Amino acid sequence: MHSDVESLLALQTEDQAISEMEARLAALEPRLREMDLAHAAAVEALDRARHAVEAEEGGHRELQTRIAQHKALHERNIAQLDSVRRMKEATAAMSQVEQARRILAEEEGALQGISRRLTELRGTVETQERELAELDATHGTERATIDEARAVVDGQLAERRATRVGSAARVERILLQKYDRIRSVRRDGAIFPLRGPSCGHCDTSVPMQRRNVMAAKGSIEVCETCGVLLYAGT
Ligand SMILES: [Zn+2]
Known part of the structure; x- marks a missing residue:
């Protein structure tokens, strides 16, 4: 066989081997991207859950403050009631006390509702924290395997490219x-x-x-x- 043909065929063999190794490296990429996306989605879900907890905690604090204020007001109303002498004033004071009691009862109910939601939301945060940690642990193992495979192919590829330079020089x-x-x-x-x-x-x-x-x-x-x-x- 003519030497030009021989050296070109040798070069083509190198190039085919290089292409195949590059394809093997490229084939690893989709799984890495998939893991990145799954991680980002889990982090985002956890963030959302944490924000929901913070929002409810804010509402909880506000309502607690309002209830404390209303309680103080209510106690003052009751104290006033004792000092009222005239009938007309007494009726007005009674209705004020009654109204305040009703508002307080509503607020206490709302506070319980928030407490229940908080318990649920904190549970969600815990679950998602655990899931994220598990996901990262699994991914860590898989990434290590992929990194190893990549290092092997990278090494072979570097050798093959060096050989390719020699083969190309003969054409x-x-x-x-x-x-x-x-x-x-x-x-x-x-x-x-x-x-x-x-x-x-x-x-x-x-x-x-x-x-x-x-x-x-x-x-x-x-x-x-x-x-x-x-x-x-x-
Ligand atoms: Zn042809």
Whole structure:
């Protein structure tokens, strides 16, 4: 086999190995992104739950303050009631006391409602904190495995690329430029043997005269249909 063909085939073997390793690295990416998204979603859910707790706690504090104020007012009303002598004033004071008692009862009920919601919301926060920790622990293990796999492929890839430099140096410069140009658009290969009378890539038949030259001189031709490099196989 002609040395140009041999060195190009060796180069193509390197490139195919490199492509395959790059594909293996790229295949790891979706899972990493998926884990990032799952983590972000869990963090966001936890944030929302914590904010909900804070909002309820704020409402709880406000209502407690209001109840304390109303209680004090109520006690003053009751004290006043004792000092009222006239009937008309007594009726007014009684109704004031009654109204304040009703408001207080409503507020106490609302406070209980908030307390119940707080208990639920704090439970949600705890659950989500636990889930996030579990998720991160699981992901941590998986990421370590992926990192290991990636380190192995990275190492092999570095070796392969170094070998590729040597293989490329053995190809004649103009031919190498042609090869690289074809390879940049055709990931499935840039140089193919003739298959019978036809291009080994697209199956278009190659004129006999050109085939004869290729066989005699070991020259490399470009397929006029698909643009790959062609050589006469053994
Ligand atoms: Zn072709």
